[in-house]
Amino acid sequence: MMEVMDTTLRDGEQTAGVSFNADEKLAIARLLLEELKVNRIEVGSARVSSGEREACAKICSWASATEHLDQVEILGFVDNGASVDWISSVGGRCLNLLTKGSLRHLSGQLRKSPQEHLDDIQREIGLARKKGISVNVYLEDWSNGMADSPEYVFFLVDHLKDAGVKRIMLPDTLGVLNPEQTYGFCRQMVERYPGVHFDFHAHNDYDLAAANTFEAVRAGMKGIHTTVNGLGERAGNLPVASALGILNDHLQQENTLEESSLMHVCRYVETISGVRIPSNMPLVGEYVFTQTSGVHADGDKKGGLYQNALQPERFGRHRHYALGKTSGKANIIKNLETLGIELTPEQMKLVTQRVVELGDKKESLTPEDLPFIIADILKGDHPSDEGPIHIVNYSLQLARGMRPVANLRIEIQGESYEESAAGDGQYDAFMKALWKIYDHLGRRHPRLTDYVVKIPPGGKTDALVETSISWDLDGYSFKTRGVDSDQTEAAIKATVKMLNIIENRIV
Numbered sequence: 001m002m003e004v005m006d007t008t009l010r011d012g013e014q015t016a017g018v019s020f021n022a023d024e025k026l027a028i029a030r031l032l033l034e035e036l037k038v039n040r041i042e043v044g045s046a047r048v049s050s051g052e053r054e055a056c057a058k059i060c061s062w063a064s065a066t067e068h069l070d071q072v073e074i075l076g077f078v079d080n081g082a083s084v085d086w087i088s089s090v091g092g093r094c095l096n097l098l099t100k101g102s103l104r105h106l107s108g109q110l111r112k113s114p115q116e117h118l119d120d121i122q123r124e125i126g127l128a129r130k131k132g133i134s135v136n137v138y139l140e141d142w143s144n145g146m147a148d149s150p151e152y153v154f155f156l157v158d159h160l161k162d163a164g165v166k167r168i169m170l171p172d173t174l175g176v177l178n179p180e181q182t183y184g185f186c187r188q189m190v191e192r193y194p195g196v197h198f199d200f201h202a203h204n205d206y207d208l209a210a211a212n213t214f215e216a217v218r219a220g221m222k223g224i225h226t227t228v229n230g231l232g233e234r235a236g237n238l239p240v241a242s243a244l245g246i247l248n249d250h251l252q253q254e255n256t257l258e259e260s261s262l263m264h265v266c267r268y269v270e271t272i273s274g275v276r277i278p279s280n281m282p283l284v285g286e287y288v289f290t291q292t293s294g295v296h297a298d299g300d301k302k303g304g305l306y307q308n309a310l311q312p313e314r315f316g317r318h319r320h321y322a323l324g325k326t327s328g329k330a331n332i333i334k335n336l337e338t339l340g341i342e343l344t345p346e347q348m349k350l351v352t353q354r355v356v357e358l359g360d361k362k363e364s365l366t367p368e369d370l371p372f373i374i375a376d377i378l379k380g381d382h383p384s385d386e387g388p389i390h391i392v393n394y395s396l397q398l399a400r401g402m403r404p405v406a407n408l409r410i411e412i413q414g415e416s417y418e419e420s421a422a423g424d425g426q427y428d429a430f431m432k433a434l435w436k437i438y439d440h441l442g443r444r445h446p447r448l449t450d451y452v453v454k455i456p457p458g459g460k461t462d463a464l465v466e467t468s469i470s471w472d473l474d475g476y477s478f479k480t481r482g483v484d485s486d487q488t489e490a491a492i493k494a495t496v497k498m499l500n501i502i503e504n505r506i507v
Contacts, residue, residue: 012231060091101139175205387500
């Protein structure tokens with residue numbers, strides 16, 4: 001069984017600009033252990049701050065009550081027992097002791113001899129054991145240690161293997177290894193110390209964290225370290241999603257990770273951290289299960305010819321077929337099937353031509369745009385977003401020291417309605433006025449789940465803004481986009497599209 005230790009709450013929090021409060025840390029800890037089912041979590045660093053103390057204490061209290069405490073680890077330092085006392089005071093039972101794994105780091109930072117450092121480490125281990133705290137040892141900068149001073153690394157491990165530590169953790173601290181080096185160095189450790197539990201800790205500076213971890217597991221590592229969404233210092237750590245794919249599909253290595261919970265955990269951490277998941281990130285990115293080429297869609301229709309073992313349903317997701325200039329008839333058919341729309345061959349030809357034309361103009365299209373495109377073609381008009389619902393007019397008022405106010409008049413199925421509301425921003429005020437009308441009419445409306453604004457690089461004050469908004473109505477999730485030189489107007493355009501999609505769906 002491969003152990004997976006997730007360090008989102010310690011190493012991941014070293015991402016520039018990322019900081020979790022105590023309640024957020026506890027929520028993520030619960031998701032990691034109870035939903036994603038990682039084996040262990042590293043939840044913080046000793047002696048960092050009062051907020052870190054509060055967070056670690058909360059997590060340890062919850063973990064103790066739910067029998068997870070042995071899975072909770074805290075980073076500590078060789079500091080004559082100060083970290084041990086700190087960990088004990090917050091209720092922790094496992095110290096991840098940071099030591100120097102390269103002679104260069106030892107002499108450059110600590111200015112001590114190998115024997116002096118070993119004596120300090122052994123003293124720290126003894127103090128922890130007296131407090132009932134188990135110890136794992138990090139050999140910081142181990143990768144450079146193996147490259148430049150392997151005799152020093154072996155000196156440490158020769159003595160630590162019998163010192164009562166549970167695990168010795170081998171970090172590529174600076175992300176310098178390649179796969180060949182990783183396998184060679186890890187294999188040396190396993191063969192020299194066959195009875196020791198070694199973890200491998202990868203960093204992604206050369207985009208090799210996943211490849212290096214693959215080789216580390218092949219070489220005989222018994223544990224690997226991850227973070228959610230690859231958070232971490234500099235280029236980050238191994239994403240837990242990548243670890244899951246490697247272990248399950250390529251190495252067939254038994255593990256406890258729960259595939260169906262992956263997206264929920266990754267999206268939650270995305271929201272809390274403020275660091276967006278790249279659209280093309282493996283397994284969890286927005287575009288990963290999206291086919292754009294018409295050739296690919298046609299191949300999928302004829303037997304899944306462009307699909308691999310990473311079926312989206314494994315992760316609670318679905319395959320999509322994007323619309324754009326490379327779209328073919330097969331893409332559009334796939335989307336029409338989802339929408340429950342049938343077209344004649346001639347209509348299909350016209351719709352395909354229109355999609356390609358819009359794609360050539362770099363316009364973003366979603367499946368939800370198809371009904372509007374079809375309506376335009378059947379009417380023989382130019383593209384428009386007209387539907388049974390449209391804005392008659394609105395005004396937005398913004399004054400310093402006062403909450404923004406929106407006045408709105410909207411027409412629904414030929415009937416006009418008017419309302420006003422204040423909000424925390426102009427768009428918020430607009431939405432509050434809109435939902436007042438819907439609530440008064442007893443109409444259901446969706447929940448906004450994501451809001452993304454894109455401005456071209458180097459854009460000026462009059463640059464076009466694309467606002468993409470994700471919605472959910474009773475489990476039906478979809479996205480709409482609006483483009484305008486004014487961000488609020490772009491958001492309103494996306495909202496009107498949403499209203500018409502919902503109206504057509506309900507009516």
